[in-house]
Amino acid sequence: MTSQRTLFQEFKKGIWAENPVIKMLLGMCPALAVTNSAVNGLAMGLASTFVVICSSAIVSIIRRFVPGGVRIPTYIIIIAGFVTLADLFLRAYFPVISKALGPYVPLIVVNCMIMGRAEFFASKHPVVPSILDALGTGTGFVWVLVVLGSIREILGSGSIFGVTLLSERIYTPWVVMILPAGAFLSLGLLIALINYLTQRRQGAH
């Protein structure tokens, strides 16, 4: 591993080159399950970002004290702790969103994107790069979830962020887009499009 990356690069890589969803295919469960509307995608993205930043910071701070044999259980306790904090916070201050996300907030615990950052990055790097790495990964997660949520909400409900774009009189919503099948279709096509564009750009050089 070349340690000559600048801090900005640590932040930037998660947004595109090592994007958790479209490049590394991590965190598929929330990316598919809750993106039936843009606002749900945004809320899930932000909650996961909060958890990944906090847990990466703590994992990085304690990386010298945790014995290798129990590092994974330790990370899980830390991640579960922050997830519970996020869940309680949403229930107290954003009950509507909390209700819409339902059991998927507690399930952030098993989002492998967060575990991935803890295991592959934060446990081997100092605090500041770890936080920036987590922030970049979280940002990458948020934008993909919002894009997916928007595509599915526009096609499946004719609206975006709850604002009606296509009236039901001129447009019959494709219900399938807000069902699980729509999640797979949207994500698959999105990844295909991005890979196609990336390849074409590389081909041009």
Place this chain on the structure above:
Amino acid sequence: MKNSSPLGMILALTVTAVVIGAILAGFYQLVEPRIEANRLAEEKRAIFSVLEGAETYDVIEREVPSDKKGGEIIRIFRGLDADGRTVGYAFIAEGPGFAGIIRMMVGLNFDLETLSGLKVMEQVETPGLGNKIGEEKFEGQFKGVAIRPRIEYLKNKKPVKPNQIQAITGATISSKAVVDAINKRVETILSVLGPQAAAGEG
């Protein structure tokens, strides 16, 4: 990687768990009143939305026999108008839907003959199909529906009898779940209210 002695591993995990546990306990104490207030506010909104004309309500608590050992305590919200007359009773009904538990607030008119409203509070039915049980178009049908002999649903047909509603197209299971849960709960509620209401009229 540090080599792992058993004692070190136990210590590391214990310390982590205790610290995280303490933080969570503290945060829970902090936000718990707010979460409870949200829950109550939602319950209150649901009660007033199914009891038209109610200005206030009081709570009747009764223990009824149930499958669970020791019976079950049910809460009935009696809606009162500005003059203190009973306008109806609201209660919570729940039952298994297509994907999970459906929980709703049901309003019963003071005459104990018809429903006065329905508000679905919790459901995880299929988006675009079953979750239409939470829409006004479906909920509204329960306003004024007769509960005797029991509420029935029709598929793709307009209701003809006063005790019928129309099921959501493509979501018969969700519609049936709502109707079944209400019918079942209404029986219990009537068994509690029956003698009381009769005594009040007689």
